[in-house]
Amino acid sequence: MIHFYYSYQPVIDFFLLSLGFAYSQQIALRAGVFSIGTAGFAALGGYLVAILATRTEVPMWVIIPAGAAIGALGGYVLSIPLARLRGAFVAIATLAFVKVIIALALYFEDLTGGAIGVTNIPRIMDTWSLALMALLVIYVNWSIGRTTLGRIFAALAQDESVAASLGVSIRRYHMIGFMVSGAIGGLFGGLQSLYVYNIEPNAFGFAFVVTILTVVVLGGRTTLLGPIMGAGIMAILPEVARPLADNRTMVNGIIMILVITFLPRGVGDTIVDAVRHRWRQRRGASRPQKQEVADAVASD
Amino acid sequence: MPSLRIENIAKHFGGLKAVDGFSMEVPPGEITGLIGPNGAGKSTVVNMIAGVLSLTSGDIKLGDRSISTDRTEQVARAGIARTFQSIRLLPETTVLDNIVIGFHRHEKAGPLAALLGLPSATRELRELREKAWDLLERFHMQEYAFLAAGNLAYGHQRRVEIMRAMASDPAILMLDEPVAGMNDVESDELAEIFKQLAEQGLGLLLIEHNVGFVTRLCRQIYVLDAGRLLASGPPEQIVNDPRVIEAYIGGASAA
Numbered sequence: 001m002i003h004f005y006y007s008y009q010p011v012i013d014f015f016l017l018s019l020g021f022a023y024s025q026q027i028a029l030r031a032g033v034f035s036i037g038t039a040g041f042a043a044l045g046g047y048l049v050a051i052l053a054t055r056t057e058v059p060m061w062v063i064i065p066a067g068a069a070i071g072a073l074g075g076y077v078l079s080i081p082l083a084r085l086r087g088a089f090v091a092i093a094t095l096a097f098v099k100v101i102i103a104l105a106l107y108f109e110d111l112t113g114g115a116i117g118v119t120n121i122p123r124i125m126d127t128w129s130l131a132l133m134a135l136l137v138i139y140v141n142w143s144i145g146r147t148t149l150g151r152i153f154a155a156l157a158q159d160e161s162v163a164a165s166l167g168v169s170i171r172r173y174h175m176i177g178f179m180v181s182g183a184i185g186g187l188f189g190g191l192q193s194l195y196v197y198n199i200e201p202n203a204f205g206f207a208f209v210v211t212i213l214t215v216v217v218l219g220g221r222t223t224l225l226g227p228i229m230g231a232g233i234m235a236i237l238p239e240v241a242r243p244l245a246d247n248r249t250m251v252n253g254i255i256m257i258l259v260i261t262f263l264p265r266g267v268g269d270t271i272v273d274a275v276r277h278r279w280r281q282r283r284g285a286s287r288p289q290k291q292e293v294a295d296a297v298a299s300d
Numbered sequence: 301m302p303s304l305r306i307e308n309i310a311k312h313f314g315g316l317k318a319v320d321g322f323s324m325e326v327p328p329g330e331i332t333g334l335i336g337p338n339g340a341g342k343s344t345v346v347n348m349i350a351g352v353l354s355l356t357s358g359d360i361k362l363g364d365r366s367i368s369t370d371r372t373e374q375v376a377r378a379g380i381a382r383t384f385q386s387i388r389l390l391p392e393t394t395v396l397d398n399i400v401i402g403f404h405r406h407e408k409a410g411p412l413a414a415l416l417g418l419p420s421a422t423r424e425l426r427e428l429r430e431k432a433w434d435l436l437e438r439f440h441m442q443e444y445a446f447l448a449a450g451n452l453a454y455g456h457q458r459r460v461e462i463m464r465a466m467a468s469d470p471a472i473l474m475l476d477e478p479v480a481g482m483n484d485v486e487s488d489e490l491a492e493i494f495k496q497l498a499e500q501g502l503g504l505l506l507i508e509h510n511v512g513f514v515t516r517l518c519r520q521i522y523v524l525d526a527g528r529l530l531a532s533g534p535p536e537q538i539v540n541d542p543r544v545i546e547a548y549i550g551g552a553s554a555a
């Protein structure tokens with residue numbers, strides 16, 4: 001076990017980091033917002049934490065939440081001009097937001113180090129602390145699934161005019177979706193800074209956006225299990241495909257096409273659906289005496 | 301319970317006067333009918349009340365309060381629920397949770413409590429699901445509770461939509477062609493439920509094509525034609541009104 005841990009520790013850490021970013025991406029989709037702003041939120045949190053950690057004596061228990069806070073603030077500010085946009089237009093606008101954040105990071109050289117970025121960040125995160133933070137994010141997402149907030153998000157994602165006809169303020173809940181996505185993105189951006197020694201603007205570029213989207217599309221867009229499966233596959237795939245050397249990216253692409261074609265809801269969502277279906281068939285539809293645990297685990 | 305008053309409303313799309321100077325009242329404890337041939341402007345009226353379309357002129361009041369400039373969710377929060385002409389459920393969500401969303405107007409736990417998973421928020425979902433079960437039992441739909449709403453038969457989907465609207469415990473319920481595509485047994489069952497709701501003090505606005513169904517249920521009927529009020533009155537008066545017959549059958553008196 002210990003041997004396994006040491007040889008695969010970088011893979012596990014990578015898995016935990018991308019898990020956090022994937023939840024940030026997923027919560028936006030769950031709320032019916034086609035935002036791909038996670039990279040921007042991660043950059044905001046990542047830079048703030050990196051700068052505070054290298055230039056100030058602010059204690060870590062303040063710095064890490066500050067990363068989440070600036071991400072949430074970014075989400076809030078972003079939600080205001082985007083309130084009237086939907087679908088692909090939100091995606092384009094949030095991609096522009098990512099580009100603006102990167103441009104700012106390049107421009108304010110005194111603060112951000114420009115193209116070189118911030119270097120010599122103390123490395124204080126290890127597998128265990130990353131896992132703890134991932135559990136925190138999973139808990140928040142689980143909570144959404146077992147409260148009415150999850151139903152409201154599902155309503156917004158499926159038919160927002162129905163939600164409005166029932167008194168749901170679309171603007172307010174889209175804003176909440178943006179802020180939660182921003183907070184998680186900022187938090188994990190900051191954790192990443194405290195893990196990788198140095199960050200630079202291009203680390204949050206288009207490749208980052210695509211990778212995180214891929215995790216969520218592969219894993220699933222609505223269930224708790226989705227990002228876990230997606231991030232797991234994305235972490236293990238390069239290891240499994242290592243013997244293929246130069247053909248690795250091609251194999252990645254082929255596997256992705258296959259999954260999207262045959263499991264369009266994603267691996268995790270498909271599993272949860274199947275389990276839930278079977279469980280309901282066995283149980284039948286009778287009024288529960290107590291709310292089922294399984295419902296909470298398979299939150300939607 | 302307040303009544304819904306529509307005062308001289310108009311909606312013009314450019315030169316087209318979809319609704320032009322229409323007034324009506326939906327009092328509590330009664331079923332009020334709104335009928336008219338295709339393209340008469342019935343759905344436009346509903347969408348104006350619901351806050352989906354803005355008014356060109358006129359006013360809409362719920363009790364003493366004007367709701368004519370309110371957004372959709374504000375109208376819903378004021379106590380006006382609706383069903384849609386083409387059924388609109390959340391297709392991937394279970395029947396039970398489709399109804400739970402209907403209770404949104406009465407939710408108390410805030411989003412922060414939900415994010416932190418506080419007991420107040422999780423308890424609220426449990427309680428609302430209990431209430432949703434009560435509604436399911438009333439409509440004899442328990443066996444479909446855990447099915448995705450999109451997989452139900454047409455008539456059942458209609459019922460889920462009506463249950464969802466009722467979940468918000470509205471003062472006014474607007475039903476846009478609720479029995480379209482239903483057989484007589486199904487529509488009779490619904491008629492019985494509508495009568496019960498009216499007896500409880502709800503004001504129902506029934507928008508229908510099916511004149512027979514409307515005349516059986518409504519105390520007062522308004523007939524809309526080409527955006528204008530053609531006639532209004534009790535059912536027996538409406539069905540014998542030559543103008544109404546002409547609008548529906550088309551120039552019968554000239555033949």
